[in-house]
Amino acid sequence: MSYIDIDRVSKSFGERAAINQLSLHIERSERLVLFGPSGCGKTTVLRLLAGLEVPEQGSIRIDGRIVANAGKNLVPPEKRDLGMVFQDLALWPHMTVQQNLMFGLNARRVQKREAETRVREMLRCVGLEHRIDAKPHQLSGGEQQRVALARALVSRPSILLMDEPLSSLDDERKRAIASDLLGLQSQFGFTLIYVTHDRSEAEMLASRVCQLRDGRVTNASK
Amino acid sequence: MGRPVKAETVVLWLCVALVAIAGLAPVAAIAVESFRHNGHFSLNYYRELISAARFWPLLGNSIRLALATTAVCGLIGVPAGILFAKSDLPLRSEFMWLLTVPFVLPSYFVALGWARVVARIGQSASDWLFGFGGCVLVLSSVFLPIIVLLTFASSSNVDRRLEEAARLVSGWPGVLRRVTLPLSAPGIVFSLVLVFLLTMGELSVPSFLRYPVLPVLSFTQFTASYNFGAATAAAVPLAVIAFVGVLVESVFLRDRDYRFQSTGQILFISLSRKRSGLAALMAALCFAFVIFPLSALFADAFSPAAMHQAMQRAGASVVRSVMYSAVAATILMALGFLLGHAMRGGQQRILNFLTLALFAIPGTVLSIGLVRLWNTPSTWFIYATPALLILGYTAQYCAVTTRLSLAGLMLIPISLDEAGRLSGALWVRRLFRISIPLSARTLACAWLAAYILCLRDVPIALMTAPPGADPLSARILTLMANGAPPMIASLCLIMAIASLIPLAILARIIPFRG
Numbered sequence: 001m002s003y004i005d006i007d008r009v010s011k012s013f014g015e016r017a018a019i020n021q022l023s024l025h026i027e028r029s030e031r032l033v034l035f036g037p038s039g040c041g042k043t044t045v046l047r048l049l050a051g052l053e054v055p056e057q058g059s060i061r062i063d064g065r066i067v068a069n070a071g072k073n074l075v076p077p078e079k080r081d082l083g084m085v086f087q088d089l090a091l092w093p094h095m096t097v098q099q100n101l102m103f104g105l106n107a108r109r110v111q112k113r114e115a116e117t118r119v120r121e122m123l124r125c126v127g128l129e130h131r132i133d134a135k136p137h138q139l140s141g142g143e144q145q146r147v148a149l150a151r152a153l154v155s156r157p158s159i160l161l162m163d164e165p166l167s168s169l170d171d172e173r174k175r176a177i178a179s180d181l182l183g184l185q186s187q188f189g190f191t192l193i194y195v196t197h198d199r200s201e202a203e204m205l206a207s208r209v210c211q212l213r214d215g216r217v218t219n220a221s222k
Numbered sequence: 223m224g225r226p227v228k229a230e231t232v233v234l235w236l237c238v239a240l241v242a243i244a245g246l247a248p249v250a251a252i253a254v255e256s257f258r259h260n261g262h263f264s265l266n267y268y269r270e271l272i273s274a275a276r277f278w279p280l281l282g283n284s285i286r287l288a289l290a291t292t293a294v295c296g297l298i299g300v301p302a303g304i305l306f307a308k309s310d311l312p313l314r315s316e317f318m319w320l321l322t323v324p325f326v327l328p329s330y331f332v333a334l335g336w337a338r339v340v341a342r343i344g345q346s347a348s349d350w351l352f353g354f355g356g357c358v359l360v361l362s363s364v365f366l367p368i369i370v371l372l373t374f375a376s377s378s379n380v381d382r383r384l385e386e387a388a389r390l391v392s393g394w395p396g397v398l399r400r401v402t403l404p405l406s407a408p409g410i411v412f413s414l415v416l417v418f419l420l421t422m423g424e425l426s427v428p429s430f431l432r433y434p435v436l437p438v439l440s441f442t443q444f445t446a447s448y449n450f451g452a453a454t455a456a457a458v459p460l461a462v463i464a465f466v467g468v469l470v471e472s473v474f475l476r477d478r479d480y481r482f483q484s485t486g487q488i489l490f491i492s493l494s495r496k497r498s499g500l501a502a503l504m505a506a507l508c509f510a511f512v513i514f515p516l517s518a519l520f521a522d523a524f525s526p527a528a529m530h531q532a533m534q535r536a537g538a539s540v541v542r543s544v545m546y547s548a549v550a551a552t553i554l555m556a557l558g559f560l561l562g563h564a565m566r567g568g569q570q571r572i573l574n575f576l577t578l579a580l581f582a583i584p585g586t587v588l589s590i591g592l593v594r595l596w597n598t599p600s601t602w603f604i605y606a607t608p609a610l611l612i613l614g615y616t617a618q619y620c621a622v623t624t625r626l627s628l629a630g631l632m633l634i635p636i637s638l639d640e641a642g643r644l645s646g647a648l649w650v651r652r653l654f655r656i657s658i659p660l661s662a663r664t665l666a667c668a669w670l671a672a673y674i675l676c677l678r679d680v681p682i683a684l685m686t687a688p689p690g691a692d693p694l695s696a697r698i699l700t701l702m703a704n705g706a707p708p709m710i711a712s713l714c715l716i717m718a719i720a721s722l723i724p725l726a727i728l729a730r731i732i733p734f735r736g
Contacts, residue, residue, distance in 0.1 A: 078648070
């Protein structure tokens with residue numbers, strides 16, 4: 001049994017099958033990149049893992065626990081111990097950087113002093129301690145990416161899901177953030193599942209690449 | 223062990239329960255009452271109604287009036303809405319808000335204004351005003367903004383890239399005919415259905431202009447004859463027409479609810495040489511529909527004596543109107559926001575249908591149902607207090623705040639809520655920390671719209687307010703029978719100010735384009 005087991009999962013939207021009998025096994029602390037053209041079902045896999053979509057068939061198991069099974073999410077997203085960086089980053093525009101990071105910690109009832117320490121530490125890790133009181137619109141594109149990353153990691157999740165978060169950046173910034181991400185992954189040891197259609201990103205980040213086409217894995221390589 | 227019940231499910235069901243208690247239960251009470259005679263099931267009231275000589279002519283008059291008003295509003299409102307949304311017409315924003323004024327006032331204001339005009343002209347004009355033609359003119363002025371605003375909103379939302387693609391192969395008339403109008407059709411059809419149904423249920427204008435229609439029959443049976451059974455039987459056809467109208471609209475829109483990835487920009491039609499001519503035409507329309515009748519109405523309002531008398535005779539009604547409307551608007555804002563939230567989560571079709579049907583049901587029908595339901599010894603605490611009025615407002619107008627909230631919520635990326643969810647925040651926390659702060663403007667719009675609608679409402683105010691505690695719109699109608707015209711004009715002016723201040727704020731909050 002692997003750390004994450006996706007077992008013959010299917011999901012469709014209306015008539016269109018996004019995921020078709022997909023099976024995928026991911027080890028702890030692995031860096032898996034899901035790679036493929038637009039519409040091949042990469043984002044759907046992430047959303048199924050996160051619990052934001054319900055699989056129609058098949059099951060999903062995380063750390064030995066079945067979290068979703070044919071037509072039902074058995075464990076809600078907030079209890080799956082994972083963080084996610086969305087494609088549009090989804091930073092809450094009315095909150096400062098600190099408030100964006102504190103939100104999850106408050107929801108999980110982490111004590112205020114400890115939460116503040118963790119927020120500062122995490123912002124130091126991504127090089128944004130000096131932007132703690134800024135609002136998202138006051139940050140550059142690269143800074144916003146780092147805040148989204150910090151927000152996803154501040155709760156110390158075991159799994160980090162990333163949905164094409166670097167697609168809007170130039171190559172230089174992409175490389176810088178990818179390097180930060182690798183550093184953070186070795187520091188915190190989370191399992192990384194990263195979605196992209198960009199081969200260079202896949203090569204920078206992956207310990208394994210799975211290629212998806214029409215909702216199925218067509219190729220996997222180390 | 224059972225699954226834990228989620229807070230959002232509980233809140234949603236409480237909201238649905240409130241709508242059911244405020245709106246569905248009274249309608250059901252009417253249906254039941256109309257089939258009961260001396261405590262037994264009977265079709266007696268329907269038999270009497272259908273065999274009564276006046277039922278069919280009244281129904282015919284109602285339908286004729288509704289069709290004519292819808293046709294006039296459609297013929298003027300759709301081109302006007304497109305012009306305001308898509309062209310470089312000068313003063314388009316001012317024209318649009320000016321045309322909206324009659325809708326935010328009680329509908330009989332325009333009729334009163336025209337009555338003042340014809341009183342000065344003489345008998346020949348009076349014959350024309352008091353009848354079908356006058357009703358069409360007045361109700362067209364009142365309901366035109368619905369078509370203008372919804373056409374404006376629908377056509378503004380059309381993705382400019384779709385129109386640009388069409389512009390490469392066609393001139394503007396072709397683009398409008400083949401792309402813009404078909405893509406805006408759901409909004410336009412919805413507005414036409416709405417105008418038809420609202421005209422069908424209109425009470426104050428036809429009764430003031432002495433044009434006999436079905437809601438007047440139901441109202442008279444209820445208030446003058448105290449014949450509940452006959453009143454409910456007369457109300458049922460109106461309720462059925464409203465339900466069928468909303469059902470037809472829902473079926474038409476089922477697969478036509480286009481959602482665009484808006485670029486935030488609108489493609490403009492350059493009117494070039496036609497600009498001045500069209501602006502003059504629009505100014506003439508505003509003058510005829512708004513400025514002329516309302517100026518005539520308010521002409522006598524400014525005398526200190528009239529104002530003093532108005533405050534003496536209806537000062538308390540002014541305070542009550544503002545208070546009731548503010549309380550109802552606050553409830554409607556909260557209810558609409560929560561229902562909008564639920565609709566965004568996928569409960570759209572049934573909630574949309576129910577709230578819209580309650581909006582389309584004539585206020586007279588809803589009020590008869592409310593009185594029938596709550597007029598019992600054990601529910602006196604509701605029947606004899608403004609709670610009944612607030613329930614009526616809640617049922618009738620929750621569609622407006624729900625739709626406004628839904629439209630505002632659709633602008634917030636769903637990923638913001640999902641990110642909150644993954645952060646471990648439960649629904650209530652996400653609601654208060656993410657959705658509500660990001661929807662401040664939407665909530666303000668919903669509150670103001672609800673406040674205006676409650677303030678201008680006539681039938682619910684007239685039929686459900688506790689004795690001696692009537693709101694201003696009902697008070698004016700009562701005083702019109704024997705009050706001096708300058709005092710009535712002063713009261714209308716006070717009412718207009720109370721309605722126009724929120725409209726002005728609304729105009730500032732809502733961006734004109736985009």
